[in-house]
Amino acid sequence: MWVPVEDMDRARAFYRDTLGLTEQKTTEDWSEFDANGLMIGLNARESAQPTDGGAVITFQPEGGIEAEVEELKGKGVEFTGGISDHPWGRIAPFKDSEGNDLQFYAPPS
Template sequence: MASGVATVWMPVEDMSRALKFYGETLGLKVKSEGDDWSELDANGVSIGLNGREETHGEHTGGAVLTLQPDGTLYDELVRLTDAGVTFVGEVSEHPWGRIAAFKDSEGNDLQLFEPPSE
């Protein structure tokens, strides 16, 4: 039985670019840096940037990293847009919450998630 998520690995082509995106743009704390492996903290979940794995190129599908902003989804959407992030489509509304999809600097799929207000 799995008891939680230990680390999420994201393939990257350009470690410097990826570290800037995850550290500066998203605001995650960089725990370690290396040419082939760097690690960030996302509120207790480690995100590993893996330069040793091949990136997916132009293919779609696969894993999606979903992030929950500190404030509202819309405030974070504005902040990231001002930082140069392009969102894919509109914010989608669901009974279980709101989702705003975007890509990281390496083409990996990311989302902002906000649970429904009670």
């Protein structure tokens, strides 16, 4: 899964420092991060125009979803709809530093 970025340094800082993901590889135009086994690529070669209805990167936080949301809010991340409950699990949508759609997911308990 890859997402377009306008500013690679800003995006790398968000994924590394704000989300706490492990950076695997980086070049001027491409960086890879490991999100619990999901590889997220940051692509500076494509125009980063946020779109409605595009791909959403979903991953499970290591801790509880509430704790992860509160921690990221403390780092200035804006959650667009809070945590919502569904029969298939819970989600908490937010955007990265480049306007790409991300969300945390927790399976039903």
